[in-house]
Amino acid sequence: MTATDTTAAATAGTEPVLRLEDLGVTFSSETGDVPAVRGVSLHVRPGETLALVGESGSGKSTVALASIGLLPDNARASGRALLGSTDLVTDVVTASERDLAALRGRAVSMVFQEPATALDPLTRIGAQIAEVVRNHRQIPAKEAGVLAVDLLRRVGIPDPERRARAFPFELSGGQRQRVVIAMAIANDPELLIADEPTTALDVTVQAEILDLLRRLAVESGTGVLLVTHNMGVVADFADRVAVMLQGRIVETGPVEDVLLRPEHEYTRRLLAAVPRLAVAGSPAVPGASDAAARPGAGSGEEAGQASGQASGQESGEGSGAVAAEVPRPRYGTRARSANPARDSGTDGERVVDLRDVSVVYGRRTGAVRALDGVSLHVRPGETVGLVGESGSGKSTAARVALGLIRPTAGTVTLFGSDLRRTRARARRSLRAGIGVVLQDPVASLDARMTVQECVAEPLRVHRRGMSAKDRQEHVAELLERVRLPRAYAQRAPRELSGGQRQRVSLARALALAPRLLVADEPTSALDVSVQEAVLEVISELQEELGFACLFVSHDLAVVQHFAERVVVMRAGRIEEQGGTMDTLLHPGTDYTRRLLAAVPVPDPVRQRQRRTARQAAAAGTGPAAGTAAGTGATA
Amino acid sequence: MSAAVQSGRPAGGTGPSAGAGTGGPGISGLRLAVRRFSRNRLAVIGLAVVVLFFLFCFAGPLVWSTDQTHTALTHANLGPSGAHWLGTDAVGHDELGRLMYGGKVSLVVGLAAGVLATVIGTLWGAAAGYAGGWIDAVMMRVVDAGIAIPALFILLVISAIATPGVWGLILILGLVSWLVPSRLVRAETLTLKNRDYVHTLRAIGGTHTRAIGRHILPNSVSTVVVAATFQVADAILLVAYVSYLGLGLQPPKTDWGGMLSAGLSATYSGRWWLIVPPGLAVILVVCAFNAIGDGLRDAFDVRGRG
Numbered sequence: 001m002t003a004t005d006t007t008a009a010a011t012a013g014t015e016p017v018l019r020l021e022d023l024g025v026t027f028s029s030e031t032g033d034v035p036a037v038r039g040v041s042l043h044v045r046p047g048e049t050l051a052l053v054g055e056s057g058s059g060k061s062t063v064a065l066a067s068i069g070l071l072p073d074n075a076r077a078s079g080r081a082l083l084g085s086t087d088l089v090t091d092v093v094t095a096s097e098r099d100l101a102a103l104r105g106r107a108v109s110m111v112f113q114e115p116a117t118a119l120d121p122l123t124r125i126g127a128q129i130a131e132v133v134r135n136h137r138q139i140p141a142k143e144a145g146v147l148a149v150d151l152l153r154r155v156g157i158p159d160p161e162r163r164a165r166a167f168p169f170e171l172s173g174g175q176r177q178r179v180v181i182a183m184a185i186a187n188d189p190e191l192l193i194a195d196e197p198t199t200a201l202d203v204t205v206q207a208e209i210l211d212l213l214r215r216l217a218v219e220s221g222t223g224v225l226l227v228t229h230n231m232g233v234v235a236d237f238a239d240r241v242a243v244m245l246q247g248r249i250v251e252t253g254p255v256e257d258v259l260l261r262p263e264h265e266y267t268r269r270l271l272a273a274v275p276r277l278a279v280a281g282s283p284a285v286p287g288a289s290d291a292a293a294r295p296g297a298g299s300g301e302e303a304g305q306a307s308g309q310a311s312g313q314e315s316g317e318g319s320g321a322v323a324a325e326v327p328r329p330r331y332g333t334r335a336r337s338a339n340p341a342r343d344s345g346t347d348g349e350r351v352v353d354l355r356d357v358s359v360v361y362g363r364r365t366g367a368v369r370a371l372d373g374v375s376l377h378v379r380p381g382e383t384v385g386l387v388g389e390s391g392s393g394k395s396t397a398a399r400v401a402l403g404l405i406r407p408t409a410g411t412v413t414l415f416g417s418d419l420r421r422t423r424a425r426a427r428r429s430l431r432a433g434i435g436v437v438l439q440d441p442v443a444s445l446d447a448r449m450t451v452q453e454c455v456a457e458p459l460r461v462h463r464r465g466m467s468a469k470d471r472q473e474h475v476a477e478l479l480e481r482v483r484l485p486r487a488y489a490q491r492a493p494r495e496l497s498g499g500q501r502q503r504v505s506l507a508r509a510l511a512l513a514p515r516l517l518v519a520d521e522p523t524s525a526l527d528v529s530v531q532e533a534v535l536e537v538i539s540e541l542q543e544e545l546g547f548a549c550l551f552v553s554h555d556l557a558v559v560q561h562f563a564e565r566v567v568v569m570r571a572g573r574i575e576e577q578g579g580t581m582d583t584l585l586h587p588g589t590d591y592t593r594r595l596l597a598a599v600p601v602p603d604p605v606r607q608r609q610r611r612t613a614r615q616a617a618a619a620g621t622g623p624a625a626g627t628a629a630g631t632g633a634t635a
Numbered sequence: 636m637s638a639a640v641q642s643g644r645p646a647g648g649t650g651p652s653a654g655a656g657t658g659g660p661g662i663s664g665l666r667l668a669v670r671r672f673s674r675n676r677l678a679v680i681g682l683a684v685v686v687l688f689f690l691f692c693f694a695g696p697l698v699w700s701t702d703q704t705h706t707a708l709t710h711a712n713l714g715p716s717g718a719h720w721l722g723t724d725a726v727g728h729d730e731l732g733r734l735m736y737g738g739k740v741s742l743v744v745g746l747a748a749g750v751l752a753t754v755i756g757t758l759w760g761a762a763a764g765y766a767g768g769w770i771d772a773v774m775m776r777v778v779d780a781g782i783a784i785p786a787l788f789i790l791l792v793i794s795a796i797a798t799p800g801v802w803g804l805i806l807i808l809g810l811v812s813w814l815v816p817s818r819l820v821r822a823e824t825l826t827l828k829n830r831d832y833v834h835t836l837r838a839i840g841g842t843h844t845r846a847i848g849r850h851i852l853p854n855s856v857s858t859v860v861v862a863a864t865f866q867v868a869d870a871i872l873l874v875a876y877v878s879y880l881g882l883g884l885q886p887p888k889t890d891w892g893g894m895l896s897a898g899l900s901a902t903y904s905g906r907w908w909l910i911v912p913p914g915l916a917v918i919l920v921v922c923a924f925n926a927i928g929d930g931l932r933d934a935f936d937v938r939g940r941g
Contacts, residue, residue: 030667030670030671031667399834402834402838403837403838404834404837404838427840428840428842429840430840431838431839431840432839432840434838434839435839436834436835436838436839438831438834438835439831440831443830443831443832444831444832444835445832446830446832446849446850446853446854447854448853448854448856449849454832457836457841457849458839458841460845461836461839461840461841461842461845462839462840505835508835509835512839518838
């Protein structure tokens with residue numbers, strides 16, 4: 001570990017701009033002292049990007065905050081954090097607040113995750129940038145204003161003279177993050193700390209922001225400390241990687257080494273859990289070692305136990321050419337082959353059917369079309385992935401299917417009954433056939449209930465006659481189904497981790513043996529390894545119980561592995577839909593193609609090729625970004 | 636699949652303890668709340684004061700037994716002495732005993748009226764917030780209108796029409812002071828009804844009653860408890876107002892407000908023992924309840940009163 005470190009240092013040549021030596025951070029909380037960072041040593045050289053990766057709670061953000069001296073009041077730091085390269089080196093750990101204030105923004109600056117809250121909503125952006133400039137340089141306001149416009153131009157804001165007079169709410173999320181970056185580089189810092197700078201952004205915007213950061217770092221020789229949980233972002237951007245686990249660095253090295261030839265057991269596990277996006281033309285499934293693509297055989301009898309209808313057509317149908325590219329179905333054992341015949345075939349039974357549904361908020365000029373003529377359906381036993389960027393209406397569509405949002409126009413048919421034509425009581429009993437798992441593991445469970453009460457809630461609603469003892473037994477069985485110990489029934493949700501909570505949600509969703517599971521970003525708030533476990537449980541139970549699943553996600557890689565059919569949404573409309581392998585390998589629309597090209601893959605070599613292809617496509621040289629990225633990816 | 640279970644485990648181990656201080660396993664939310672409450676020194680003092688006053692009023696007469704029904708004019712207007720520590724009033728009642736007797740009424744009426752007001756306000760606010768739309772608008776305009784009329788004015792009008800007993804006083808005070816808690820609970824409900832667990836319940840066909848009763852009310856309990864504490868303080872003060880104006884309970888029944896009113900005539904004759912003790916008692920108890928409310932607010936981490 002130290003060996004690779006020194007080689008990297010030798011190649012870079014210059015003095016590091018940040019050097020952490022045996023940094024430790026302990027938080028004192030009401031429940032006692034919690035060590036968050038233990039003995040972390042690392043360095044960042046000018047022009048170099050060091051990615052600090054790890055799962056939530058690993059201490060990566062704390063390291064970033066300690067490096068700029070922004071730790072909260074209840075934190076104590078030990079060791080040394082040396083900032084600055086040649087002339088003036090400051091130890092952030094011991095420096096006074098006054099010295100730190102002089103340092104921040106000039107020698108080191110920070111880009112936070114959420115661009116919406118990083119800007120003052122009542123000040124024009126030009127003025128905000130100028131203020132940062134004038135904090136450290138004695139120049140007239142007018143001159144600072146000119147500099148601000150320059151900075152906006154540098155970060156790629158179109159028409160910067162006019163935009164400088166805009167308020168933050170007039171800008172999109174991506175543009176706001178550009179402004180935040182402009183503020184961060186306003187005084188040419190030696191070190192830029194970026195804490196999950198693209199996590200709150202859509203993939204296409206993320207790609208642009210990463211391009212921008214990379215360009216700036218190269219142009220000005222700024223060292224970058226990038227904190228992220230996204231291995232794709234690491235592959236796209238970092239020169240070196242440090243992997244953190246429980247406050248310690250377990251592995252450091254050049255990005256190619258760590259991501260392609262990880263040494264530490266934890267890094268390997270982390271990387272194995274990352275769902276990988278398969279692209280057309282890639283020779284084998286990425287992460288080839290575990291790509292033992294199983295044929296569809298065998299799935300028939302397993303699924304058949306639970307539901308006869310779903311499994312019959314499954315085998316044999318996938319055409320040869322596609323089958324070769326089919327990534328291994330990660331979750332569960334059923335081969336989720338794309339089956340166009342099933343899609344276009346006879347109408348058949350539909351679990352849920354949205355026809356020409358529109359949802360409009362507000363009236364007249366202020367009206368917002370959240371959904372615009374959306375038609376989609378889910379058949380028994382199948383999994384439909386609903387993908388799109390934020391604001392595309394995918395969650396709204398799911399909520400319409402759940403009956404939580406009443407459509408302005410169009411019809412929703414649930415289990416063959418039109419929701420509008422059924423009476424309230426009948427509608428209620430229809431809904432017993434739905435299971436729901438929503439995104440936020442904290443808000444999904446009532447903190448005032450025990451796990452037992454949470455899971456038993458659907459039973460209390462629909463099986464009034466059930467005795468307390470039966471109910472308890474049923475809950476215990478459900479918990480075992482989602483691989484939680486029976487004893488967890490007596491726990492409070494607060495005592496569980498995010499992944500465990502989502503499993504409790506799943507247990508609750510399955511309490512009434514539903515025919516349809518609606519999962520709205522069920523794993524987006526979870527770490528990758530936990531995500532993998534949760535998806536696997538859903539998938540296995542689906543095989544066992546045969547329910548259909550409407551799976552909403554922004555993560556194309558997850559959907560690719562999880563869904564048989566996919567519906568791509570954009571701005572309230574359906575952009576395209578079809579079998580997963582068809583749609584996500586050979587997209588029919590430009591939008592899907594761009595969306596796919598923007599997803600960073602956790603392989604630095606392939607990501608570099610994909611990036612070049614994407615940038616070329618964006619510049620107008622290549623008509624099809626997806627294909628270009630695909631052919632490039634022969635490594 | 637075993638790998639999945641394995642990889643789930645480390646996160647399972649670190650997750651809860653990493654959750655910023657809201658109690659790892661072993662420390663319950665309640666114990667944490669008690670700890671936060673006890674860190675607020677004023678609140679602890681307040682709690683002690685309230686407990687002492689309750690003991691004084693309810694257990695005190697067992698030790699210091701006095702006749703509070705019959706007048707004893709031979710003993711009227713005596714200053715503090717060994718037999719009457721706080722002297723006697725104009726009709727010869729022992730002032731210390733009367734302080735206990737009146738305190739009973741003040742505390743019981745205040746507590747009951749405060750609780751009643753909170754219950755009404757909570758139900759009203761939860762219903763309005765949950766229903767939303769025009770129902771919410773109508774219900775909250777009713778509250779706005781109620782707040783626009785001073786409570787004291789209503790009390791005076793009612794008292795002028797009828798002479799209330801203890802129960803009547805509780806009812807009237809409860810009915811004029813539920814407005815503020817209803818606003819607080821409505822605000823709370825607006826956020827709670829959009830929690831994912833409420834959505835989930837509704838999606839699977841749960842009833843509105845269940846959503847309110849099982850999710851929204853239990854989760855707004857901290858707001859409600861804090862509001863209730865302030866309501867009790869307000870109610871005790873209101874009882875004192877009303878009685879002071881001579882519109883509360885009729886003698887020989889009394890409360891601290893009534894005692895103040897009775898002692899008013901003695902202001903210039905130097906019989907301070909008729910005014911200072913009940914006045915002090917009202918001030919102390921009201922301050923104490925407010926301090927407890929502050930402490931509870933810290934403990935539950937609830938935002939301020941409306």
